[in-house]
Amino acid sequence: MKRILVAPLHWGLGHATRCIPIIKALLQNDFEPIIASDGGALELLKKEFPKLKAFELPSYNITYPKNGNSFKWKFLKSLPHILKTIKLERAIINKLVKAEHIDGIISDNRFGVRHDDIPSVYITHQLNVLSGKTTWFSSKWHQKIVKKFDECWVPDFEYEPNFSGQLGHLKQKLGHLKYIGPLSRFKKEAIEKTIDTLVILSGPEPQRTKLEKKLLVLLKDRKKKVLFIRGIVESQQKITKLGNIELYNYMTSDELEDAINSSELVISRSGYTTIMDLAKLEKKAVFIPTPGQFEQIYLAKELAKNLVIPYVSQEKMTQHNLQFDNLYSGFTTLDYETNYKKLFSLF
Structure with a gap:
């Protein structure tokens, strides 16, 4: 070998x-x-x-x-x-x-x-x-x-x-x-949608934590299930519950694949790997580019311009604009x- x-x-x-x-x-x-x-x-x-x-x-x-x-x-x-x-x-x-x-x-x-x-x-x-x-x-x-x-x-x-x-x-x-x-x-699986909103956090600090804190406040009143993947890899997996919100510090690939396939909507950064993953799984999403990161801002704007995925700036997030706008198509088949x-x- x-x-x-x-x-x-x-x-x-x-x-x-x-x-x-x-x-x-x-x-x-x-x-x-x-x-x-x-x-x-x-x-x-x-x-x-x-x-x-x-x-x-x-x-x-x-x-x-x-x-x-x-x-x-x-x-x-x-x-x-x-x-x-x-x-x-x-x-x-x-x-x-x-x-x-x-x-x-x-x-x-x-x-x-x-x-x-x-x-x-x-x-x-x-x-x-x-x-x-x-x-x-x-x-x-x-x-x-x-x-x-x-x-x-x-x-x-x-x-x-x-x-x-x-x-x-x-x-x-x-x-x-x-x-x-x-x-x-990941692989796309046709399974029951048990998660209303899946939040996938990633990227260097302190912006990762700033986004997490803001989203916890904005999503706490959603009536259906909200799942946070905090993107913090530690020795042990930790699960915390805050009302309707469930937080995991990290997930393995198999667990995350299942969570994304089971979700109606994904909220995440517009990182390139995330875009490839969500395209493979044909998901609807709302992107929040990392402030000051030109690459993520560019990618989010291009997808929005082509009416694929909407995005919102971290400074202007509201409960309303964290919903998927049906003007957009979401990701379609990537074969x-x-x-x-x-x-x-x-x-």
């Missing part, structure tokens, strides 16, 4: 969860995946794949400011730490490749997880990194990183209609890009299977 290192970025849980179908496909195609990440992303993957080897990588320590509008400047201030982390990652990966006899690398947005002597793949849906007036600079910087890898896998369709829009599509395409189709760990055998031929 060839050993493949799979290393997602810990920025919320989206990068880790979209690696789950890739890890499963590696196992099905007779590879031995090895996991590497940090924080909640690492803990989640260890729970999903308890028999696989797992290693901790240094953290990028990306957090959001309390004022979402100053996110760009906080990110720029943290750039020296990120560059230091990339250098440290490279040193750790060099040792790990030798010690664990690794044959290939799949890095989901971890800039320093690559090796010159073995095939190294980079996964991203952000070939263009939106950052307001500095979009040109942030995009070119990211594309320079992408070019250092042997291949770049974009989890989207190459042509329209697609999910990532200008984020994942360049006017002048890079030669080593592969559009591998949307990634989701696509990634050709993993062809994809893994690189290794």
